[in-house]
Amino acid sequence: MGDEFGEVLTRTARIAADWLGSLDQRPVGETATLAELRGRLGGPLPDGPADPVTVVEELVQAAEPGLVAIPSGRYFGFVIGGGLPAAVAADWLTTVWDQNAGLYACGPAASVAEEVAGEWLRELFGLPGGSSFAFVPGCQTAHLTCLAAARHHVLRRAGWNVEEQGLAGAPPMRIVVSARRHATIDRALRLLGFGTATLTVVPADDRGRMDVAALREVLRDGPPAVVCAQAGEVNTGAFDDLAAIADVTGPAGAWLHVDGAFGLWVLASPELRHLAAGAERADSWAFDAHKWLNVPYDSGVAFCAHPEPHRAAVSVTADYLVQGGAGEPRDAIDWTPGFSRRARGFPVYAALRQLGRQGVAELVERCCAHARAFAAGLAAVPGCELLGEVVINQVLFRFGDDATTERVLRRVVDSGEAWLSGTVAGGRRAIRLSVCNWRTGDEDVRRTLAAFQKSAAAES
Template structure:
């Protein structure tokens, strides 16, 4: 059995290294159709065992054309990061070690790695001492965790125990969200029993910042409320005025939750943390490590300034579980909705230790600098309109009408030089470019701009009527 493992893991490492070494040469997008993928992978289930080495080699060969080069420095879609070398290696070890990170008893090292990484992050972000944390699959589950804690705390203040009595007959809670919130907020609230028709929606301005004056009116009657603010709007990267919102929520006795999936990472940068000023005053925060920390999927983190409602909302006990013990170990199951779970703390620990404070700050600032370079380069292309200012790492732009914008985007993606996604902004089609990968360098920016230049030439894009675009410089 040992020899079999040696052979298959050694070969798997070779395949993995070949994949990473080829990122600059291969197309960023897939090179196969859905029908072809189904044919390549859709083999009959064999009656007899197949040697593991055969399985892995044939899987890699069949899947490779259908892989998107997300780790590439020219993947700019969906605010997705790559994988730092230390984080990828730690993730491999996580799989090999195969620890069930639900209980300390099942994985003592996994539990302590989460504990250390959580405390490093809490200190890095400047969150209150004693804030609790949970390592979860992604920001969606981080919202679920944080908002479950908020629901518990706000209903408990009203004399209601939601874990025992449910929501039927519970006191009224006002759930306040921005018109430009991320879809994961609605989904988390729906799973917690708050239907979308019950939400109070606050208007947002052009870049997507919550209207503070409108929020003041919403909170004026002091109905118990949970307010969801945002650090980093998904299209523009804009930040809500978190200081003003914190002032209002504190005065109203409301719970403030911040969706900071990628935006809260600016707190790691001395040059950019002013954008999230006031974030430390929130009651809970949700973010992704598989974005700007460049940890492999999946990896999200929930923080809560109030450990008691956090634990009460998601913890579980059973007679057969081995919880607690000498030295008061941290059982992750007390803080996450997951029961059996992957040891996500190892890759986060490895990423943070490999970067250090300076390295993480440099990573964030470098991505933002590349975004500004992109905005300046795109602004020089015929017919291109850069929409708004570049706040952090998001660039939003379009070419003429909707059809032209989509045609230029399709041309770039089909070229294989870069991968980006379309979106809708102000009721019109646009292209969203997100710089979030540690691999992205000046050559990746040059190649991508050249691909757009070729796409514009190929599409016969007319000159823009929008006037000169903004410089894309970060606000000071």
């Protein structure tokens, strides 16, 4: 059995190294159609066993044409990062070690790695000492965790135990959101029993920043509230004025939650942290490690300035579980919605060890510099219209009308030189370019701009 593992893992390591080594040469997008992939990967369930090495090699042969080169330096879609070498290696070990990180008893080293990595992140972001945290699949689950804590806190102050009594008959509470919030906020609230019709929506400006004056009016009177602010709007990268929002929510007794999926990472940069000034005054924060920290998918983090409601909202006990004990070890099931769970702390720990404080800052600042270089280069492409200034790592632009914009984008993606996505801005089709990968360099910027030059020229 040991020999089987040695052979298949050695072969897999070679395949993985070849894949990563091919990124500069291979098309960034997939080269197979949906029907082709179904044909390659489909078929009846095998009747008998197969050699593990054969299974892996046949999987690679069938799947590779359908892979998107997300780790490439020329992948600019959906604010997706790559994978730092130490983080990728630690993620492999996470699979091999196969620790169930829900309980300290099932993986003591996994528990302590999360404990250390969580404290490092808290320190890196300058969040309040004593804040609780949870390693979760992504920002969606981080919102769910934070807003569950907020729901508990607000209703508990009103004399209602939502974990025991549910929401039926509960005292009224308001959920206040921005008109330009991310869709994951609505989904988390829906899962927590708050339908979209119950939300109070505050207007936002054309860059997606919440109207603080309107928020002040909303909070002037009424039942207790939870306010969801944003650090990094998904199209423009713009930041809500978190300090001004905290000035409003604090006196109103509202819980302030910050959606910082990628934008909150500016707190690690001396050059850029002013954009999120006031973030430390919030009550909870949600962000991703699989974006700017370049940890492999999936990896999100929830922080809460108030450990008691956090734990009360998501913890669980059972007679058969081994929880707590000497030295008060950290059991992740006290802080996450998950029960059995992957040891996500290992890759985060490894990424932070590889980069250090200065490395994280340099990574964030370098990506933002590349975004500015993209904007300058695109401004020189005939027919290209930049839609606002570059705030951090998001570049928003279009070409003429909607149809032209789509054609220019399609040609670039089909060329294989880069992959990025379309969006809607101001009711019109636009292109969103997100620089979030540690691999992206000057040559990747040059090649992508050349692809847009060529695609735009085809319109004339």
